[in-house]
Amino acid sequence: MNSQKPKTRIQRRNRALILDAALDVFSAHGFRGATVDQIAQAAGLSKPNLLYYFGSKEEMHRELLSGMMHTWLDPLRELGEDGDPVEEVVAYVLRKLEMSRLYPRESRLFANEIVQGAPRFIDKIEGELRELVEQKAAVIRRWQEAGRIAPLDPHHLIFSIWATTQHYADFDVQVRGILRPEDDRHFADAQAFLSDLYRRALRP
């Protein structure tokens, strides 16, 4: 059983159940740290039953990574050449921060993978991701040549945006340990801070 297109209603339900449980466990413990038993328990299914739907632990992981890849890059794709350059970038920062708030598990899944050398991911980085970054870096470069935004290295600007926004998902424990917020209020503060930071840094 490793059909890509689910055929029955049970397949659709259980595959979704398993992937959600797998995301929980992989994002919390990394690929190697996650066990099939853990995922099975989280999904409320038996271990052999998981392996009926996904041929191996590796396959669940692969499915999650490639499944999220597209969604994950959407915020950057939406960075358009029209409109005020500084506000376009700030809007991108806020979209990316919102991703960290709404999908921390996905962020940590990627973080785990990349910190450990991206063994199952390096091709996507050097392919799809690299291409998109080059394209958007060119946009920023053009803005700079027109004097509409500060002359900061576009690639490193993008890296800094990834770093600052994903930090609130990936290092969530640290942020909470230091701020001790009662709820998720620190995301509103982060929003205000990052808007200010990039508006100040980027104005021509």
Added chain:
Amino acid sequence: MNSQKPKTRIQRRNRALILDAALDVFSAHGFRGATVDQIAQAAGLSKPNLLYYFGSKEEMHRELLSGMMHTWLDPLRELGEDGDPVEEVVAYVLRKLEMSRLYPRESRLFANEIVQGAPRFIDKIEGELRELVEQKAAVIRRWQEAGRIAPLDPHHLIFSIWATTQHYADFDVQVRGILRPEDDRHFADAQAFLSDLYRRALRP
């Protein structure tokens, strides 16, 4: 054998050898992903011999974390209240970036730990680290009240510095995959970028 103070020259040599190998393996694969055999092979010693010096895998990991903790916070500790505020912060940023360049393994060791919820580390975060951050946040707050630096939330400012600088160690594979630098030249670019970014953002 779990003496804290090495007594013989062999103990000193082998404990150092083991910790270096353990740092290699833990930082590359995470705690759960690392095996004692791997560490033993990297250290050029037998597995039972490792466990003669460190009672368990857990103990090696603990030793590494607490051993690096102090050094790791040094750059922040050096942030002094005298001198020009903006330049003090920029100097901190550059010290932190230099740590990423010189000690990427240590950075990834911490990253692995924190991304996975810091199970062996949460107490240090909420203790020593939190205290130091509070202290330095107060310094920045005072600068702001004197109008000597931009009014950006001090806590989030510190988070952003951690995020942007550690990014070059923790997500090294991604950075290289996108920039394709021949050598480590991208660190010089990062240095220039981060100096600019924070100088622009922080000037009053």
Added chain:
DNA sequence: ATTTAGTTTGACCGTTTGGTCAGGATCACG
């Protein structure tokens, strides 16, 4: 109602893992 396709499971397997242990080798020192 019967057949067929799809789903679930308990029992099991080979391998890897962290860790133990008795005994041998080596070192330091009187």
Added chain:
DNA sequence: CGTGATCCTGACCAAACGGTCAAACTAAAT
């Protein structure tokens, strides 16, 4: 040299791991 402390190893163990399989069960179509 001798002797006690330190260092090292091969063989071993129990538990955990990813994965298999035959057989039982259930849903759906005829």
